[in-house]
Amino acid sequence: MPLSDLPVSILAVAAAILGAVLGSFYSVCVSRSLSGESIIFPPSHCPLCGRRLTPWELVPILSYLLLGGRCAGCKGAIDPLHPLIELASAAWAVLALVHVGPTLWFPAYLALGGLYIVAAAIDFKAYLLPDFLTYPAAVVGFAIGAARPEIGPLAAAVGAACGFGLFWLLAAVYRRLRDADGLGGGDVKLMLSIGGAVGWMGLPYAILCGSLTALLASPFYILGKGRGRNMPIPFGPFLCLGAMVQLLYGQAILRLLTGL
Numbered sequence: 001m002p003l004s005d006l007p008v009s010i011l012a013v014a015a016a017i018l019g020a021v022l023g024s025f026y027s028v029c030v031s032r033s034l035s036g037e038s039i040i041f042p043p044s045h046c047p048l049c050g051r052r053l054t055p056w057e058l059v060p061i062l063s064y065l066l067l068g069g070r071c072a073g074c075k076g077a078i079d080p081l082h083p084l085i086e087l088a089s090a091a092w093a094v095l096a097l098v099h100v101g102p103t104l105w106f107p108a109y110l111a112l113g114g115l116y117i118v119a120a121a122i123d124f125k126a127y128l129l130p131d132f133l134t135y136p137a138a139v140v141g142f143a144i145g146a147a148r149p150e151i152g153p154l155a156a157a158v159g160a161a162c163g164f165g166l167f168w169l170l171a172a173v174y175r176r177l178r179d180a181d182g183l184g185g186g187d188v189k190l191m192l193s194i195g196g197a198v199g200w201m202g203l204p205y206a207i208l209c210g211s212l213t214a215l216l217a218s219p220f221y222i223l224g225k226g227r228g229r230n231m232p233i234p235f236g237p238f239l240c241l242g243a244m245v246q247l248l249y250g251q252a253i254l255r256l257l258t259g260l
Contacts, residue, residue: 008098011097011102012094012097012098015090015093015094015096015097015106016090016091016093016094017090018093018110019089019090019091019092019093019094019110020060020061020086020087020089020090021060022089022093022110022114023060023085023086023087023088023089023090023117024058024060024082024086026085026086026089026114026117026118026121027081027082027085027086027121028044029118030081030085030118030121030122030125031047031079031082033118033122033130034122034125034126035047044058046071046073046074046076048071048074048076049071049073049074049076051071051073051074054072057072060083060086060090061083061086061087061090064078064080064082064083065083081121081124081125085117085118085121088117089113089114089117092109092110092113092117092244093110093113095248096109096110096113096248099248105144108140108143108144108147109144109247111140112137112140112141112144112193112197112247113244115133115136115137115140115193116137116240116243116244117240118133119133119134119137119186119190119236119240120236120237120240120241121237123186123234123235123236123237124234124236124237127184127232127234128184128186129184129185129186129187129189129190129236130186131186131189134186134189134190134192134193135189137190137192137193138160138189138192138193138196140193140197141160141192141193141194141195141196141197141243142156142157142160142192142193142196142197143196144196144197144247145159145160145196145197145198145199146196148199150199150251151198151199151201151202152199155199155200155201156195156196156197156199157196158195158199158200159194159195159196159197159198159199159200159201159202159203160191160192160193160195160196161195162195162200162203163191163192163194163195163196163203163207164188164189164191164192164195166191167183167187167188167191168188170182170183171183171184171185171187171188183235184235184236186236187235187236187239190236190239190240191239193243194206194207194239194242194243197243197247198243198246198247198250201254202246202250202254205242205246205250205253205254206239206242206243206245206246206250207239207242208242209241209242209245209246210235210238210239210240210241210242210243211238211242213238213241213242214233214235214238217233217238218233221233
């Protein structure tokens with residue numbers, strides 16, 4: 001039976017499980033990128049006591065809940081970012097499946113979303129968007145935009161150039177006026193991917209969505225860190241969110257705004 005003939009509910013459950021499993025791998029990529037460990041060796045272990053994790057401790061999301069957010073050995077607290085990454089990956093897989101169906105677009109969207117999730121988590125933790133994520137994301141983002149019939153290669157290339165150029169200019173002007181970095185180089189490189197994926201017409205909406213969510217989150221982030229207005233806010237996670245929203249709902253948003 002072709003996958004397209006299966007009920008949407010079954011496909012959605014399968015997508016959620018796949019997304020959660022991928023999210024477990026993404027969380028390993030995040031934690032080990034920050035610690036400098038290999039993502040392959042050693043096997044999964046508690047970062048606090050070094051104990052190797054048993055299979056039942058590796059079940060995405062569920063293990064964290066059953067363990068009460070603590071290591072079964074040393075009882076140390078597990079970083080809640082791990083289940084959040086798994087949950088975000090599962091949600092993205094379901095939303096992508098609903099949007100594009102069981103087609104070749106689905107693994108493409110999974111790949112780009114996975115890069116965005118890992119990049120967003122690393123930026124959130126370390127204020128860093130590594131080149132080993134932004135450059136592959138640029139390639140995948142452009143490939144998706146170029147293949148989408150409503151965008152095409154030219155609009156994808158213009159979008160990538162405009163996104164990169166705009167953020168490079170903003171970073172340069174801010175550095176000139178304030179003698180400090182307002183936007184990191186990783187944010188500028190990330191825009192290659194976002195502009196390529198959504199095209200030049202979708203780029204303003206992706207940036208607007210990212211900026212609005214960053215603005216809404218800024219009071220909670222600043223108050224939670226306790227450093228007031230001097231607390232830097234990572235922009236990468238919000239840019240990734242804006243890109244993902246635009247990828248899934250950009251056409252619907254455009255039709256709504258055109259109608260209004």
